[in-house]
Amino acid sequence: DAKTTQPPSMDCAEGRAANLPCNHSTISGNEYVYWYRQIHSQGPQYIIHGLKNNETNEMASLIITEDRKSSTLILPHATLRDTAVYYCIVRVNTGNQFYFGTGTSLTVIP
Amino acid sequence: NAGVTQTPKFQVLKTGQSMTLQCAQDMNHNSMYWYRQDPGMGLRLIYYSASEGTTDKGEVPNGYNVSRLNKREFSLRLESAAPSQTSVYFCASIKERDTEAFFGQGTRLTVV
Numbered sequence: 001d002a003k004t005t006q007p008p009s010m011d012c013a014e015g016r017a018a019n020l021p022c023n024h025s026t027i028s029g030n031e032y033v034y035w036y037r038q039i040h041s042q043g044p045q046y047i048i049h050g051l052k053n054n055e056t057n058e059m060a061s062l063i064i065t066e067d068r069k070s071s072t073l074i075l076p077h078a079t080l081r082d083t084a085v086y087y088c089i090v091r092v093n094t095g096n097q098f099y100f101g102t103g104t105s106l107t108v109i110p
Numbered sequence: 111n112a113g114v115t116q117t118p119k120f121q122v123l124k125t126g127q128s129m130t131l132q133c134a135q136d137m138n139h140n141s142m143y144w145y146r147q148d149p150g151m152g153l154r155l156i157y158y159s160a161s162e163g164t165t166d167k168g169e170v171p172n173g174y175n176v177s178r179l180n181k182r183e184f185s186l187r188l189e190s191a192a193p194s195q196t197s198v199y200f201c202a203s204i205k206e207r208d209t210e211a212f213f214g215q216g217t218r219l220t221v222v
Contacts, residue, residue: 043202043216044213097166099154100152102151
Protein backbone atom coordinates (compact mmCIF):
# COMPACT_ATOMS: atom_id res chain seq x y z
CA ASP A 1 0.00 0.00 0.00
CA ALA A 2 1.24 3.43 -0.89
CA LYS A 3 2.38 5.63 1.98
CA THR A 4 1.74 9.32 2.35
CA THR A 5 3.84 12.11 3.81
CA GLN A 6 2.32 15.28 5.21
CA PRO A 7 3.74 18.19 7.21
CA PRO A 8 2.86 17.76 10.89
CA SER A 9 1.35 21.22 11.32
CA MET A 10 0.31 24.37 9.48
CA ASP A 11 -1.28 27.71 10.29
CA CYS A 12 -3.64 29.71 8.12
CA ALA A 13 -5.25 33.10 8.59
CA GLU A 14 -9.02 33.16 8.74
CA GLY A 15 -10.53 33.96 5.35
CA ARG A 16 -7.42 32.96 3.43
CA ALA A 17 -6.96 29.80 1.40
CA ALA A 18 -5.42 26.86 3.23
CA ASN A 19 -3.20 24.69 1.01
CA LEU A 20 -2.36 21.32 2.54
CA PRO A 21 0.26 19.25 0.67
CA CYS A 22 0.65 15.49 0.54
CA ASN A 23 3.32 13.33 -1.04
CA HIS A 24 2.45 9.84 -2.27
CA SER A 25 5.32 8.97 -4.56
CA THR A 26 4.62 5.20 -4.60
CA ILE A 27 0.99 5.49 -5.61
CA SER A 28 -0.12 2.98 -8.23
CA GLY A 29 -2.26 3.71 -11.25
CA ASN A 30 -5.63 2.71 -9.88
CA GLU A 31 -5.29 4.01 -6.34
CA TYR A 32 -7.38 6.97 -5.30
CA VAL A 33 -6.27 9.86 -3.11
CA TYR A 34 -8.68 10.61 -0.27
CA TRP A 35 -8.77 13.43 2.22
CA TYR A 36 -10.43 13.24 5.62
CA ARG A 37 -10.38 15.54 8.59
CA GLN A 38 -10.83 15.00 12.30
CA ILE A 39 -12.11 17.79 14.51
CA HIS A 40 -11.15 17.41 18.16
CA SER A 41 -11.63 13.72 18.95
CA GLN A 42 -14.65 13.14 16.76
CA GLY A 43 -14.80 10.46 14.08
CA PRO A 44 -13.01 11.43 10.85
CA GLN A 45 -15.09 13.19 8.22
CA TYR A 46 -14.76 12.66 4.48
CA ILE A 47 -13.76 15.73 2.47
CA ILE A 48 -12.94 14.77 -1.10
CA HIS A 49 -11.23 12.16 -3.25
CA GLY A 50 -9.77 11.86 -6.75
CA LEU A 51 -7.90 9.62 -9.12
CA LYS A 52 -6.23 11.75 -11.80
CA ASN A 53 -8.22 14.87 -12.44
CA ASN A 54 -8.64 17.81 -10.14
CA GLU A 55 -11.82 17.69 -8.10
CA THR A 56 -13.97 20.29 -6.38
CA ASN A 57 -16.93 20.06 -4.07
CA GLU A 58 -18.68 22.35 -1.61
CA MET A 59 -15.96 21.83 1.00
CA ALA A 60 -12.67 21.87 -0.87
CA SER A 61 -10.64 21.40 -4.04
CA LEU A 62 -8.16 18.63 -4.71
CA ILE A 63 -5.25 19.21 -7.04
CA ILE A 64 -3.34 16.10 -8.14
CA THR A 65 -0.08 16.50 -10.03
CA GLU A 66 0.20 14.99 -13.47
CA ASP A 67 2.57 12.26 -12.27
CA ARG A 68 0.18 11.63 -9.33
CA LYS A 69 3.06 11.63 -6.86
CA SER A 70 1.64 14.48 -4.83
CA SER A 71 -1.56 16.36 -4.21
CA THR A 72 -2.84 19.49 -2.49
CA LEU A 73 -6.06 20.00 -0.62
CA ILE A 74 -7.33 23.55 -0.85
CA LEU A 75 -9.82 25.07 1.57
CA PRO A 76 -10.66 28.27 -0.32
CA HIS A 77 -11.75 30.47 2.59
CA ALA A 78 -10.64 28.95 5.86
CA THR A 79 -12.78 29.52 8.94
CA LEU A 80 -12.08 28.81 12.60
CA ARG A 81 -14.24 25.70 12.29
CA ASP A 82 -11.73 24.28 9.80
CA THR A 83 -9.18 23.87 12.58
CA ALA A 84 -8.62 20.10 12.56
CA VAL A 85 -6.21 17.32 11.69
CA TYR A 86 -6.28 16.58 7.96
CA TYR A 87 -5.39 13.13 6.67
CA CYS A 88 -4.29 12.29 3.17
CA ILE A 89 -4.93 8.61 2.38
CA VAL A 90 -4.15 6.46 -0.61
CA ARG A 91 -6.62 3.66 -1.08
CA VAL A 92 -4.95 0.29 -1.67
CA ASN A 93 -5.99 -1.74 -4.65
CA THR A 94 -6.18 -5.17 -3.05
CA GLY A 95 -8.86 -5.80 -0.52
CA ASN A 96 -10.53 -2.88 1.09
CA GLN A 97 -8.01 -1.59 3.59
CA PHE A 98 -7.22 2.06 3.95
CA TYR A 99 -4.57 3.42 6.23
CA PHE A 100 -4.24 6.76 7.97
CA GLY A 101 -0.91 8.47 8.46
CA THR A 102 -0.23 11.06 11.13
CA GLY A 103 -1.91 13.89 9.24
CA THR A 104 -1.46 17.68 9.26
CA SER A 105 -2.78 19.68 12.19
CA LEU A 106 -4.23 22.84 10.67
CA THR A 107 -4.83 25.82 12.93
CA VAL A 108 -6.90 28.67 11.53
CA ILE A 109 -5.90 31.90 13.21
CA PRO A 110 -8.39 34.77 13.70
CA ASN B 111 -30.84 7.19 9.38
CA ALA B 112 -28.30 6.92 12.21
CA GLY B 113 -25.19 6.14 10.12
CA VAL B 114 -22.56 4.29 12.16
CA THR B 115 -23.40 3.71 15.81
CA GLN B 116 -20.87 2.57 18.40
CA THR B 117 -21.58 1.35 21.90
CA PRO B 118 -20.54 2.03 24.55
CA LYS B 119 -19.20 5.58 24.25
CA PHE B 120 -17.02 5.26 27.36
CA GLN B 121 -15.67 2.25 29.24
CA VAL B 122 -13.20 1.61 32.04
CA LEU B 123 -11.81 -1.91 32.39
CA LYS B 124 -9.46 -3.55 34.79
CA THR B 125 -6.43 -5.37 33.42
CA GLY B 126 -7.42 -8.88 32.39
CA GLN B 127 -11.12 -8.16 31.95
CA SER B 128 -12.82 -8.82 28.65
CA MET B 129 -15.34 -6.79 26.72
CA THR B 130 -16.91 -6.39 23.31
CA LEU B 131 -17.25 -3.11 21.46
CA GLN B 132 -20.30 -2.98 19.26
CA CYS B 133 -20.67 -1.27 15.91
CA ALA B 134 -23.72 -1.14 13.67
CA GLN B 135 -24.44 0.67 10.42
CA ASP B 136 -27.77 1.18 8.70
CA MET B 137 -26.47 2.21 5.26
CA ASN B 138 -26.28 -1.29 3.75
CA HIS B 139 -22.51 -0.95 3.42
CA ASN B 140 -20.40 -3.95 2.51
CA SER B 141 -17.12 -3.14 4.26
CA MET B 142 -16.57 -2.33 7.92
CA TYR B 143 -13.46 -1.39 9.87
CA TRP B 144 -12.09 -1.04 13.37
CA TYR B 145 -9.40 1.53 14.15
CA ARG B 146 -7.69 2.64 17.30
CA GLN B 147 -6.32 6.11 17.97
CA ASP B 148 -3.83 6.75 20.73
CA PRO B 149 -3.34 10.30 22.08
CA GLY B 150 -1.72 12.58 19.52
CA MET B 151 -1.54 9.83 16.92
CA GLY B 152 -3.32 8.97 13.71
CA LEU B 153 -5.75 6.10 13.32
CA ARG B 154 -4.36 2.58 13.01
CA LEU B 155 -6.33 -0.21 11.40
CA ILE B 156 -7.00 -3.18 13.69
CA TYR B 157 -9.28 -5.40 11.59
CA TYR B 158 -11.59 -5.00 8.68
CA SER B 159 -14.36 -6.95 7.00
CA ALA B 160 -14.74 -6.61 3.25
CA SER B 161 -18.10 -8.35 3.27
CA GLU B 162 -20.40 -10.33 5.51
CA GLY B 163 -18.66 -13.47 6.72
CA THR B 164 -15.11 -12.31 6.03
CA THR B 165 -12.56 -10.62 8.27
CA ASP B 166 -8.90 -9.69 7.81
CA LYS B 167 -6.12 -8.33 9.96
CA GLY B 168 -4.97 -4.75 9.69
CA GLU B 169 -1.85 -3.08 11.10
CA VAL B 170 -2.33 -3.83 14.81
CA PRO B 171 -4.53 -6.94 15.29
CA ASN B 172 -2.76 -8.50 18.30
CA GLY B 173 -4.94 -8.71 21.40
CA TYR B 174 -8.20 -8.34 19.46
CA ASN B 175 -10.79 -10.52 17.79
CA VAL B 176 -13.66 -9.49 15.56
CA SER B 177 -16.97 -10.86 14.39
CA ARG B 178 -18.98 -9.78 11.38
CA LEU B 179 -22.29 -10.92 12.77
CA ASN B 180 -24.30 -9.83 9.74
CA LYS B 181 -24.10 -7.09 7.17
CA ARG B 182 -25.03 -4.43 9.73
CA GLU B 183 -22.87 -5.37 12.70
CA PHE B 184 -19.12 -5.68 13.28
CA SER B 185 -17.92 -6.25 16.83
CA LEU B 186 -14.45 -5.97 18.36
CA ARG B 187 -13.55 -8.12 21.35
CA LEU B 188 -10.76 -7.69 23.87
CA GLU B 189 -10.31 -11.07 25.57
CA SER B 190 -7.86 -9.93 28.25
CA ALA B 191 -7.53 -6.17 28.36
CA ALA B 192 -4.12 -4.59 28.90
CA PRO B 193 -3.22 -0.96 29.73
CA SER B 194 -1.61 -0.70 26.27
CA GLN B 195 -5.10 -1.04 24.80
CA THR B 196 -6.20 2.22 26.36
CA SER B 197 -7.28 4.18 23.32
CA VAL B 198 -10.18 5.61 21.38
CA TYR B 199 -11.72 3.04 19.08
CA PHE B 200 -13.47 4.03 15.86
CA CYS B 201 -15.67 1.92 13.66
CA ALA B 202 -16.20 2.81 10.01
CA SER B 203 -18.15 1.48 7.06
CA ILE B 204 -17.98 1.92 3.30
CA LYS B 205 -20.20 0.75 0.50
CA GLU B 206 -17.72 0.28 -2.32
CA ARG B 207 -13.99 0.64 -2.79
CA ASP B 208 -14.00 4.10 -4.26
CA THR B 209 -16.56 5.82 -2.11
CA GLU B 210 -16.29 7.64 1.17
CA ALA B 211 -16.16 5.94 4.54
CA PHE B 212 -18.45 6.90 7.40
CA PHE B 213 -17.15 6.84 10.95
CA GLY B 214 -18.80 6.39 14.30
CA GLN B 215 -18.17 8.80 17.13
CA GLY B 216 -15.77 6.51 18.93
CA THR B 217 -15.51 4.44 22.09
CA ARG B 218 -13.15 5.82 24.69
CA LEU B 219 -11.61 2.86 26.51
CA THR B 220 -9.38 3.06 29.57
CA VAL B 221 -7.69 -0.04 30.96
CA VAL B 222 -6.36 0.36 34.49
